Amino acid sequence: MEVVMAAEPPQQKAVGLARRLVRLLRRKRSTAGSAAYSVAGDEFDESMDSSINSVTKLKLSGNVAALDVLFRNAAEKKGAPAPPALDDAAAAHAFVASLFAGVSAVKAAYAQLQLAQHPYDAEAIQAADAALVAELSKLSEQKRRYARDPVGAANDAAAGPAVLAAHADEQRHLLRTYEITKRKLETELQARDAEAERARAALADELRAARALEERVHPGRTLAALDDLHLSGLNATHFLTALRHTVKSVRSFAKSMVDKMRRAGWDPAAAAASVHPGVPLRHPGDEKFAFESFVALKMFTNFHRRDLGFCSMQERNSYDRRRFFEEFAELKTAPAAAFLDARNSRWGALGEFLRDRYLSLVHERMEVAFFGRPDQRSTLTAGAAFPETAWFAEFAEMARRVWLLHCLFFAFDDGASIFQARAGTRFSEMYMDTVSDVDVDDGGTSLAPAGDRVVGFTVVPGFKVGWTVMQCRVYLSQPARQP
Structure with missing residues (x-):
């Protein structure tokens, strides 16, 4: 058993x-x-x-x-300490901090995605897109947890060092966003700089093409042809270039003078009649030729003399052609601030030329009518400085070009000369060029051919450089009397 x-x-x-x-x-x-x-x-x-x-x-x-x-x-x-209870405010603060950290992470991922698109980078776009989806998934999970248990989600966010970590993550993501934005702006800036450089290059090409075309159509019209000029290669074409540049400036200043007369209430036609009395103007608007003549003849006074008629410039009589050419090359590239500085003794002779020509060209009554007071004349008479006005700056540029032409005039080894046509002289196609091609008067009556007419006045003087004759520009008057 x-x-x-x-x-x-x-x-x-x-x-x-x-x-x-x-x-x-x-x-x-x-x-x-x-x-x-x-x-x-x-x-x-x-x-x-x-x-x-x-x-x-x-x-x-x-x-x-x-x-x-x-x-x-x-x-x-045994007395072991129990974990401290979290109050509602701290838990809510921790939850909001974690929420902002997640949002900043989304912003950083989205900024990275934008950066990868410009310029286009397929791999970087895929990586940024995956990071963005991951951050959005974290926010979605946080939302679902909060929907199920708000208190538990807040307590979990506040557990341990989570609050400080959330703040650190938010700052880190913000810093990353700023760095990405900085890189994006730097990329855009580089693209803009490259675009501006291409535009500058295109503009320079267009300017060179325009200058080349201008040189072919009108040889010597711009001073660009004189940039690499040497004394050994100096010829009459270079002088013609400088002359056309000077005449253009004279014409511009004369036009400004006529415009100011009209604004001041003066009659330009009556003023032109006082410049060349006894020479009737054939067409409306021809008073501009009278004022061009007035300005040019004032500026070219004593042009054939080395000292330009100034007693204080007697030392220029001893200058050789190289000295005049060097002065031409230096002044051609000098900024206006240099030769308009009364304290600059280097351009003291030019400064004296500016004062003398302005005082003889712009009468006191004219300046008062234009500006209300003769302040510019007073400044020039004092001799301590030059007027800082747009009007005088335009005059100074015209005077500088006349001075440049004078330097180039005496830089020729075989000599040069200046001439003008007297009033009443028969028109000569070899030495003269008419400023108007219109052959009818105001009433529609045909005028006599240019060869049968006489000079009313010289608008711009002519020059002879070596064997080359540069015609003077004249305004023609009535036909010559038959013998």
Whole structure:
């Protein structure tokens, strides 16, 4: 007959399990040097003893969660500090901080996506797009958690150092956004600079083409042809270039003078009649030729003399052709601020020329009518400075070109001469050129051919350089009397 052993009661099994756990804890505490035993040595800690009593009350169906509650209660009985409770304000602040960190991450990813599009980079676009989707997914997950459990989502965001980390992430993402924006702006700036450089190059090409065309149609019309000029290669074509440049400036200043007369209420036709009395003007608007003549003849006074008729410029009589050419080359590139500085002794002779020609060209009554007061004349008479007005600046540029032409005039080795046609002289196609091609008067009556008419007045003087004759420009008057 078999002896059937009675099964061990469940309560005894639980007690045995508890005793084994206590022994394991005792070894661990003994190894760590903790006081798991009392002073007597063999007695357990009272808290552990109570835990054992609690374990004996467990049923066989007890689970791990119950054991976890058991040992948590034991720790609380020993006085272990409980985690601090979070207030609602701190939790809300932490949640908002994490939310802003996520939004800043989205902004940074989107900025990276924009940067990858200009210039187009397929791989960078894919990477930026993936990063943007990931950040949006994180925000979406945060939204779902908050929808399920607002308090829990806030407490999770506030757990541990999460608040500081969220602030740090937000600043880091913002800094990244600024860096990406900076790179994008630098790229756009480089593109704009490149575009501006291309535009400047295109404009320079157009200017060169325009100058080349101007040179072919009207040789020597611009001073660009004189940029690389050398004394050994100087010829009459270079002088013609400078002459046309000077005549253009004279014509511009005369036009300004007529415009100011009209604004001041003067009659330009009556003023022109006083310039060349006895010479009737054939067409309306021809008074401009009278004023061009007035300005040119004033500016070219004593042009054939090295000292231009100034006693203070006697030393210029000893200049050789090289000295005149060097002065031409230096003044041609000098800025207006240099020769309009009264303290600059280098251009003292030019300054004296400016003062003398302005005072003889612009009468005091004229300046008062134009500007209300003769301040510019007073400034020039004092001699301490030059007027800082647009009117005088235009005059000074015209005078500078006349001075340049004078320097070039005496730079020719074989000599040069200047001439004009007297009033009443028969027109000569070899030495003269008429300023008007109209051959009918105001009433529609045909005028005599140019060869049968006479000179009313010279508008611009002519020049002879070597064997080359540069015609003077004249205004023709009535036909010559028959013998």
